Amino acid sequence: MKTILVTGGTDGIGKGVAMHFFKKGDRVIVVGSSSAKGDIFYNEARQLRAEGRAIFLQADLSLVKENQRIIEEVKSRFHSLDMVVLCAVSQKYRKTYSETQEGFEFTFGLYYLSRFILSYGLKENLEKAENPVILNVCAPGMNGTVNWDDLQNKNSFNSTKSKFHGSRLNDLLGVAFAQNDTSGRIKYILFNPWAVQTSGAIEAYEQPVMKNIMKLIYKITGKQVEKAIEPIIVLLENPPKPSLSAFKQRKEVSLAMKTFDKENAQKLFNITVQLLKGFPNEN
């Protein structure tokens, strides 16, 4: 039996992945902010008569201290982790810049910082597994640049742009992780699912008319979760040999793209370490 942790495992793509491994007989730890969705997960586990293999951890992963709490809980309760799948995201449209109570821009906190903290914080548990994998579901392979002068989009906030920007930061997170993890045992996979019919994806639009248009577009062009997770399952079960790889659905994305620049990755790593200085366990 493998142990898999899925952030955002209570809904959308994360839930699809979590339930796949759960139905296969693995132990599944899902992390989400809504306890109601956690109850639904437990009910589904009960129906499958497998409550013992279902763990829901409630946490607001936009907060550094909550990510740290989850890491400590996982460390104290589980010996090893075979897979970590990073899916937690809030795609809700934000009209204006908003900060978490710890002072980070919300999307930066949830979409990037959380994944940084969990990737490094859960390393110890992953290293105890035979073929450990981290699969970060974001949007690798997009063009565009990192705004080094305003990493958290404080000066010119735009809800959609901050998500695209967050994805570029995740590209660099993957590169830095593979660079810094000298043993190379943990395979880091950046995965772009393209358009998937999740409730979250529709929330990215504010106006009802736009929401309905997007619903229609997603209905026509988007994949259902069951279909969208197929390549994810293949990658998790047979991870590529290199310590870092990136995929847009089934197609491999070239790591020669500018978005995977090694120097930028190290630069972002150093900046992130500085940002996290002062938080316990992050020095």
Ligand SMILES: NC(=O)c1ccc[n+]([C@@H]2O[C@H](COP(=O)([O-])OP(=O)(O)OC[C@H]3O[C@@H](n4cnc5c(N)ncnc54)[C@H](OP(=O)(O)O)[C@@H]3O)[C@@H](O)[C@H]2O)c1
């Ligand atoms: N769907 C697409 O078309 C698409 C396209 C490209 C990339 N992606 C990427 O795929 C990943 C999954 O997307 P999705 O569409 O499946 O998302 P989704 O349906 O919106 O689900 C998001 C998940 O994240 C959890 N979550 C939200 N806020 C949280 C918080 N503060 N703390 C902890 N958990 C939180 C949610 O649970 P709670 O509500 O309980 O918090 C839920 O389980 C994301 O990284 C997204 O960027 C998706």
